[in-house]
Amino acid sequence: MSRALGFPLRFRSLAARIVFFFVVLFALVQLAAFVIVHAANSRNARANIEQDLAAGELIFKRILEQNQRQLEQTATVLAADFAFRAAIASNDRHTVLSALHNHGTRIDASVVMLVSLDSMVIADTQHPTMPPRPFPFSPLLENAAVSDKASGIVEMADGQLYQMVVVPVFAPVPIARIAVGFLIDDKVIRQLHELTSLEVSFVARRGSAPWRVLASSIPEELRPTLVQGLPRDRVRGNVAFSLTMDGVEYTGRLTPVAHQQNAEIVAVLQRSLSSALEYFNKLGGTLLLLALATIAISIVGSIVIARGIVKPLNALADSARKVQDGDYTTALDIPQQDEIGALATSFNHMREAIAEREGQILRLAYRDSLTDLPNRALFQDRLAQALLAAKRARSPLTILLLDLDRFKYINDTLGHHVGDEVLRRVGARLHDALRRSDTVARLGGDEFAVLLPGVSVDGAAELAQKVLHALEDPLQLEGQAIDVGASIGAASYPEHGEDAATLVRHADIAMYQAKRGTTSFVTYDDSFDQHREAHLSLLGELRRAVDQNELHLVYQPKIELATGRTSSVEALLRWQHPTRGPLLPCDFIPFAEQTGYIRTLTRWVLENALAQSAELHPGKRLQISVNVSAKDLVNAELPAIIEEVLRTHRIPARGLCLEITESGLMEDPGKGFKTMQALRELGVSLVIDDFGTGYSSLAYIKNLPVQGLKIDRMFVANMETNSRDHAIVASAIELGHHLGLKVTAEGVENLKQNELLRNLACDEGQGYFFGRPQSARALRSSLGGHEVRIAAGVVASVE
């Protein structure tokens, strides 16, 4: 990624840093080596130059000396030539001159002069006509007088340089001297140059006048530069100097060659640094090449090494990124056996472990651990996906919500392990009954959901039947057959909703509809939801109702059938809704139960019923029955609340009877048990309401701390005509009595029912036959007449 971002960021990469480090290191080392070697070379070169100069100077001097010796020898031999001496001795000017010339030519002399013993030049081959004059190089003569011969380098009047040799002419005593001069021209200089490997020049000056170049191996055009670069001081002994000519640096030394009067002749020996440095520069070049090659190799090498490190690291990073993105399938392939290889192996292990753990987590997150079916989250996810697909394909989709009937009962009576097994088996059956493309999920508890892609609202019923059919066969568990029924609610896209939440809600509503009704399968209908919406809107209204006294209680008496006396009254809640008119509890209690508002309502009912109890029957207290929701029983504070309310109104506990519906109890049989126990200990009477609708078992009822049961009005209503219902009522009464419970029949509407119940020894009756629910005030005024009316009824029946 950083690769695309250019150099500054690239530099952050490990590879770049490694390469940079090594290359810089090598470059520095090479540079240092180069500098050191170069400095040493330079020193060596200069030392070499000094040596060369010293050696060259030695050679130069030796050559000059040898030259002189040789010339002296030659001149001596010449001077000893008898004929030559004879010619000299002849004193004939022409003879002398021609002899000088002739013999001079023999030895390649440039000039031969005859010098008399009194130092006069008598004859001169260069200037044959010149009259005698003093010999200009008297020091030579002086030397020659001592050792018979002398030589030196002189500048002659022509401005040229000569090696001048003076030897005597013996006859056999010295009769004269000859001075033989050999021109030192550039040719001679070149020979010197070749022999010494130095640039050789002879320069001269008079006094402090500028140097003049007499002869030199240096090209003509550079000579002015040479002259300017020479030291100005008088030359005594060797003088070192350096100068630059034509961009070339020279080092050299001056060696005095001759000194006549105030004129100096100096040999200039010099050597160009560049020629001396040439070898070292070549060496430097080689070093530089070597350094560059080393750096290049270090670049390549460090890149290779860095790649070796970074490539697997990048692979690791890529792999880590894949893992981050959830791809656990790509294994790292790093065959290296080093630390990186070990890291890659560990990384692979880690990746596999993560994959496995994520699989587990996913299972935990999306699978129901009991049935291994998708859970609610996965169901919702799949539903959302399926909805998207359905919308794209313009195809229908149906969901079923399924709730097992009587599951709590199975759980409580046969144990949780059986309950769990039931859930597993049901899940398996559902799964087997449907297509693979369908999703069966367990939403929680005994609630399942089925996602049916492509199934329209018309096909929903068929599939629901298929599901129900799959559950028809009893489950064989621990040697007993267990019947499992289910209520199914269905909702289809697009008819019942466009989004997942709506569809689930509507299926839920339909399922409750099915549970409430007689059929096991209900397809959602908008009317359900309007009802439900009405419920929902009630929440705010219900709160307002409590605050603004829209609620009131009505009372319905319970009659002791044997005597016809009112034994107790049941407080019934009514809501005078400002717009909807009077509402019955069944219109708002389920909603209150769902929202938890039931607690407030129950308390309100308790407070008001007990407060009004005194008005109901002055002097003689009637037991007041109050309906308590199964949800109230979950509230552990209920006994304390009741105790407080009783104390407030100074009513003994036996004056209060709590009615709990059988179905409410059966929804969660274990939960309310403790509370009921506490209430019972308080002395409050407990009664099972709507008995016969909740499928409670005898074993269950046996253990409940209740004193009575109320037979549901459904059975009473038809007992006169339906012998079955009659039998049910009879057996319920008998059962109650066997359990020592007071049995009350609800919905007694006529005398016949009254008679039948009395015959069946039912303890109490309640219904329109005995009195409609009425206000406390109305009840109070009419309470006295009850017995009359009943009596009248009795009478009537008697009649």
Next chain:
Amino acid sequence: MAARRFSWGNALTVLGTVALLLGPIPAAGNSISASVRDSAGGPVVDAVVYASPTGGAAQGRPPRNAVIEQTDRDFIPFVTVIQVGSAISFPNRDPLKHQIYSFSPAKPFEIKLYSGKTPPPIVFDKPGVVALGCNIHDWMEAYVFVVETPHFAKADKNGAATITDLPAGRYRVQVWHPDQRSDAAGQEISVGPKATAHAEFAVDLITRQRKPKPPFDPLNYGERLPK
């Protein structure tokens, strides 16, 4: 060096011989005894002392011939004094040839290479110094000092020279030596009858290195010569 010492030694021996030969001649008469010293006080061997009568020419005497022989590649003697008109013969005693030349203005001559038979003597008819050399042996050197007077003598190894048989009179006495820097000042001496006059002379000499004489026959040539 050895060669030179040998040479000098040889020369002295010869001188000695000459002295013996000359010694008995002035048995009686007037004489001048001169002592010649150099500037350091050392004796000046071979210095020539000659006396010229101040009043006119000397008495006529017949010239006396002299001999300069070549022995062991040297001229013997080194210095020879003769009166003008005398002749010198040059016998070669060596088993090899010698040449004799002179470029001196007083008597230039050349005797070509010879051996065995002595060539005819050379007559020196002008006064002056005649330097002799051998063309093939550069170190060979001899001087003939030709004077006009018959009265002369040559210093011995002690620097002593005695001129005998001088007629009484006044003489100008002079000294000459081949190596002298310049002519020494002469002295006028009167010589009485039967008397010996003494004179001291100081000569300023140039230190000259003679050419070395190589050992004889370095190629062992001499061994093969008939003895």
